[in-house]
Each structure stands twice: as structure tokens, then as C-alpha cells.
Amino acid sequence: MAHDNAAGEKTGGSASASPSPSAGPERPQVTLPSDVKDEYTAWKAGDATEDAVLDDVAARIDSTNEAILRGDTGAPTLSFYYRDKALSGAVAWIQAYLDADLSFTGTTRYYDPKVTLATGGTTATVRYCSDESKGFNKNRKTGKVDRTSSDQSPYVLYDTRVEKNGSGVWQTTVLTSHRGATACTG
Numbered sequence: 001m002a003h004d005n006a007a008g009e010k011t012g013g014s015a016s017a018s019p020s021p022s023a024g025p026e027r028p029q030v031t032l033p034s035d036v037k038d039e040y041t042a043w044k045a046g047d048a049t050e051d052a053v054l055d056d057v058a059a060r061i062d063s064t065n066e067a068i069l070r071g072d073t074g075a076p077t078l079s080f081y082y083r084d085k086a087l088s089g090a091v092a093w094i095q096a097y098l099d100a101d102l103s104f105t106g107t108t109r110y111y112d113p114k115v116t117l118a119t120g121g122t123t124a125t126v127r128y129c130s131d132e133s134k135g136f137n138k139n140r141k142t143g144k145v146d147r148t149s150s151d152q153s154p155y156v157l158y159d160t161r162v163e164k165n166g167s168g169v170w171q172t173t174v175l176t177s178h179r180g181a182t183a184c185t186g
Helices: 047-069 077-083 084-099
Strands: 036-040 103-118 122-139 155-164 171-179
Touching: 036 047, 047 077, 047 084, 047 103, 047 122, 047 155, 047 171, 077 084, 077 171, 084 103, 084 171
Parallel strands: 036 103
Antiparallel strands: 103 122, 122 155, 155 171
16 A cells, blocks of 8 residues: 555654644644654744644644554544545545555655745645655554565655634645655655
């Protein structure tokens, strides 16, 4: 099973590796096992609003990973960080892991984020890359890790649209991924 999809997420996550949460409502606690880690490289833009967007995008990644690992398509963190088609896509992605009796282990590096704020300051696009070369599928029942080399590129480009809700949370409304994108391999 591939680690990403058009709905959204790459496997691997660690709340401790995430940037600081944004101001506003208290963000939900995300807890992942020690064998799963997300690394956010250069995940600061230097602008307060853009950094808040990146903080919530990283928290969304971690919350999706936690839901996959727990096998919980109804995890409350999902509706905290997603809405609209992106939310239904994330739920379908988690369900695909459950249907295949898979989980994951390892480290995923997220890097090269680019935030573009729309006029008005409540909508933005975020483009970023991930390197999945150190992440592996794990059988949910046996715990066996599949370290077989994949024919697929470990590099994934993500394009997202986020919208700031009334509570100040930057929720993902659209998310697509492009495996093997040259923008991430160079």
C-alpha cells in the first residue's frame, strides 16, 4: 500500500517533532508511539500568520497519523484540522489502512513548505514535500514490518488549501499529493 493519497496523508508522525501550536483555541493532544516520527525541516516562514498556517498543517499531519495508528476514522482531531472534501478523504484514507490490516512505522521528513496567503487573510495555499524513504508499512495483526523496497518514489509533493475558521484554526479543505514530483527530488 502506498503511504500517501489524494485525500491526504503520508504515514509517520510524532507530536514532539511538530512546531509549536498556533494561538487561538487549545489544540488537541496528539500522541504517537516512539517508533513513528515526523520531522519538519525548515518549517518556519518568518511571518506570524504563515507560521500559524504551518503549525496547523503540521498538527493536521500528526493527527491523521495518530488516527491511522489507532485505527480510528472518527478521531475528533480529524474534524478539528479538516473539513469538507478533505475530511471525507482523510477518513477514507484511514479506512483503507484498516481494510488492508496495515499500520506503519519509521520517520517521514516534511520540508520545503511554501505558504501563499490570499487577500483577506483567511485562506491560504500550502505546498510542501515529504521524504518517505524511512517509513514502512506494518501489519496491524502480526506487527511485521515490510522493509521491501518499493517501485514508487519516496518523494511526495502536497498541494493544500487551508481556511481559517471562526476559532482561528487553519483547517485543510483541499489536499492532493503527487508522488515522484521533480520539485521534491532535487
